[in-house]
Amino acid sequence: MAESASDLAGSLTALPGMSLEELARVDDAVLEEVLAPFLKAPGKSEDRLWSQGGCGR
Amino acid sequence: MRPVETEKPHQRRIALDTRGFVRLAQGELASGIVEMLQAVQLVKNQLFLEAIRRMVDTRGDEDASAIINEAIRTLTEVQVRRPDVAAEFLLLPQLSSWAMGFLSRLRGSLGTEWPGTSGPFSSDLGYIGVIAAAAAMRARHPFELRVPLHDGVVSFPAVGTARLDASGWARAYLDDREPVVTSGSCTITVPLDPDQPPGDTNRRWSPVRRLSAYEDGIAIDVGIEVLDPFVKHFGPLVGSLAVNQHSLWQGCLSKAWQVLVRNHRQTARAIARGLTTIVPLAEPPDGRPISATSGWAWGAIALSTPSDPLSLAETLVHEFYHLILGAVEDTVALIAEDDKRLYYAPWRDDPRMLPELLQGCFAHLGVTGFWRRQRNFGPLRARQRSNIEFARRVTSTFETAQTIATATALSESGRIFAVRMRDRLAQWQHEPVPKRAQLIGAELTMEHRVRWRLSHVHPDSHLVDRLARSWLDGTEHPPDLRDPVAITVRPSYQLPAARARLLELRYRDQTQFRRSLYQETALDEADIALLRRDYATARSLYLCRLKSAENRDAWIGLILIRCRTAPPATLRLLLDHPEILVALERRLYALTGVTADPEALIEWLAPRLAAHPSRPLADPLR
Numbered sequence: 001m002a003e004s005a006s007d008l009a010g011s012l013t014a015l016p017g018m019s020l021e022e023l024a025r026v027d028d029a030v031l032e033e034v035l036a037p038f039l040k041a042p043g044k045s046e047d048r049l050w051s052q053g054g055c056g057r
Numbered sequence: 058m059r060p061v062e063t064e065k066p067h068q069r070r071i072a073l074d075t076r077g078f079v080r081l082a083q084g085e086l087a088s089g090i091v092e093m094l095q096a097v098q099l100v101k102n103q104l105f106l107e108a109i110r111r112m113v114d115t116r117g118d119e120d121a122s123a124i125i126n127e128a129i130r131t132l133t134e135v136q137v138r139r140p141d142v143a144a145e146f147l148l149l150p151q152l153s154s155w156a157m158g159f160l161s162r163l164r165g166s167l168g169t170e171w172p173g174t175s176g177p178f179s180s181d182l183g184y185i186g187v188i189a190a191a192a193a194m195r196a197r198h199p200f201e202l203r204v205p206l207h208d209g210v211v212s213f214p215a216v217g218t219a220r221l222d223a224s225g226w227a228r229a230y231l232d233d234r235e236p237v238v239t240s241g242s243c244t245i246t247v248p249l250d251p252d253q254p255p256g257d258t259n260r261r262w263s264p265v266r267r268l269s270a271y272e273d274g275i276a277i278d279v280g281i282e283v284l285d286p287f288v289k290h291f292g293p294l295v296g297s298l299a300v301n302q303h304s305l306w307q308g309c310l311s312k313a314w315q316v317l318v319r320n321h322r323q324t325a326r327a328i329a330r331g332l333t334t335i336v337p338l339a340e341p342p343d344g345r346p347i348s349a350t351s352g353w354a355w356g357a358i359a360l361s362t363p364s365d366p367l368s369l370a371e372t373l374v375h376e377f378y379h380l381i382l383g384a385v386e387d388t389v390a391l392i393a394e395d396d397k398r399l400y401y402a403p404w405r406d407d408p409r410m411l412p413e414l415l416q417g418c419f420a421h422l423g424v425t426g427f428w429r430r431q432r433n434f435g436p437l438r439a440r441q442r443s444n445i446e447f448a449r450r451v452t453s454t455f456e457t458a459q460t461i462a463t464a465t466a467l468s469e470s471g472r473i474f475a476v477r478m479r480d481r482l483a484q485w486q487h488e489p490v491p492k493r494a495q496l497i498g499a500e501l502t503m504e505h506r507v508r509w510r511l512s513h514v515h516p517d518s519h520l521v522d523r524l525a526r527s528w529l530d531g532t533e534h535p536p537d538l539r540d541p542v543a544i545t546v547r548p549s550y551q552l553p554a555a556r557a558r559l560l561e562l563r564y565r566d567q568t569q570f571r572r573s574l575y576q577e578t579a580l581d582e583a584d585i586a587l588l589r590r591d592y593a594t595a596r597s598l599y600l601c602r603l604k605s606a607e608n609r610d611a612w613i614g615l616i617l618i619r620c621r622t623a624p625p626a627t628l629r630l631l632l633d634h635p636e637i638l639v640a641l642e643r644r645l646y647a648l649t650g651v652t653a654d655p656e657a658l659i660e661w662l663a664p665r666l667a668a669h670p671s672r673p674l675a676d677p678l679r
Binding site for chain 2: 019020021023031037041042043045047048
């Protein structure tokens with residue numbers, strides 16, 4: 001098994017621990033690269049809403 | 058569990074380690090998991106904010122740029138001075154919902170249904186000023202920001218609501234004394250004393266109501282959100298919570314928290330760390346409780362008024378598992394490609410796609426684990442209920458995990474996750490359950506499965522034709538049950554679920570069951586006999602209904618009765634292929650104008666389907 005779960009799925013860059021002030025200095029391209037998987041990925045629906053009960057239980 | 062981080066600037070990663078990932082897939086919310094996922098959510102929300110700031114700046118709209126830059130400047134100052142307060146507000150579900158909606162608005166990638174995507178640009182953008190102001194108020198950090206009013210009201214998340222009876226924009230600020238919100242004609246001084254009693258509010262200011270509980274060293278403290286526009290997508294909001302309703306919620310939470318801390322300590326600790334916001338929902342007309350979470354709103358659980366503490370505890374577990382997996386999906390891609398197929402989910406009346414199926418399966422892994430442990434606690438009657446709740450879920454959730462584990466659209470991580478879920482449920486399947494609980498659980502599982510298939514699964518017409526010819530002329534036209542297009546799923550209509558609701562009530566609340574049995578208009582005499590366990594009468598009445606007209610609902614009742622005594626081959630027909638049976642009966646009626654005897658059809662069809670070892674169901678249907 002790979003070292004971490006994200007190794008299995010491909011590298012995930014997430015700029016951990018960075019403050020708002022530090023983020024403001026990050027290059028546009030890096031920001032976009034890091035942002036992309038959060039927004040759009042296979043299986044990620046627009047609303048990501050999970051509900052139960054009523055008619056949908 | 059320790060987060061794994063690499064060292065290079067801008068290439069640092071934060072990820073679940075393998076052991077933590079596997080334990081999570083097995084349903085264990087181990088120590089540290091919430092903190093790690095929260096760290097990712099904090100990164101995500103900050104990224105969204107920074108991306109919004111840059112995109113707004115490129116528009117050349119000075120007013121809009123000022124709104125976003127002043128708000129982020131305030132948040133940055135709070136982050137320097139009180140990083141704990143900044144993190145609290147940057148992790149609020151209101152902020153993440155707004156940020157996702159507004160960023161998508163800027164990128165043109167979301168419809169206008171999402172809150173914050175369809176109002177005036179500046180006003181929707183100005184919501185970030187409201188959150189920044191709320192954070193600065195809490196940190197008691199000097200600030201001055203413009204905040205948009207909606208119907209004369211501005212609701213500061215996690216702080217309170219100001220009613221200014223004005224329109225447009227207000228100004229919020231804090232100098233060296235107390236926070237103030239003013240529209241010019243109306244000024245409100247915001248009381249920030251946390252010890253202020255809930256009743257001590259004036260007409261213009263309402264502090265955010267909270268729910269809290271403490272048990273054996275673990276405390277939970279959550280805000281109640283009833284007004285914020287960015288939680289509206291959860292469902293019908295209650296709008297306000299009266300004092301007596303608040304007391305009801307508080308009492309229910311206190312008892313539910315006892316259950317969770319005493320019997321499910323690890324889960325309770327995780328919920329205490331991760332849950333920040335409760336969104337009360339209005340009860341739907343049919344009276345069935347509803348609850349919801351969103352992958353864009355970490356920390357929030359929406360639910361209608363809980364019926365009892367045990368149900369609240371179950372709902373918190375269910376929804377918290379959704380939150381956890383939603384956050385995991387932000388860390389690890391579990392699905393590698395789109396899968397357009399529709400699947401059976403034993404907890405839903407409608408067909409589901411793979412991502413939703415995975416979410417539901419994980420939530421039901423959590424719920425199944427909850428009832429599994431809960432079987433050991435409480436008086437006999439409570440244990441009996443827990444055994445039934447466990448019995449009705451463990452096998453169907455296992456089968457769902459099995460289906461997911463074979464889905465080709467999973468990533469390698471997703472497959473590991475699904476396999477570990479499946480294996481854990483497989484272990485639980487072998488645990489002893491009292492016979493009565495097994496039978497009741499099986500009846501509920503069967504009812505749902507048959508009703509779902511008769512609602513959504515449509516057999517191929519050629520298959521039904523061949524069977525009809527065989528029945529009518531006595532010759533054999535062996536159906537090709539291996540044909541992968543023999544059956545299709547369509548999210549068509551849903552058969553009524555009144556019988557299922559009563560089957561649930563029968564073991565959960567006898568008083569309510571007896572009251573509802575004769576008040577539920579969707580039930581007829583056959584259903585009432587079935588629910589009273591008068592199976593002979595129910596059988597006769599269902600057969601009468603089936604002779605008079607097409608009635609899929611009556612078929613469900615008859616099938617449930619037959620399942621009680623059916624041999625394996627018949628059981629397979631009734632549970633795996635009820636839609637073929639019903640379609641055949643309808644085809645025969647269309648050809649002859651005569652209704653075939655339903656029980657004779659069952660006896661005739663069962664061995665013919667059993668002779669074909671290959672299931673007629675195209676993967677992923679089971």
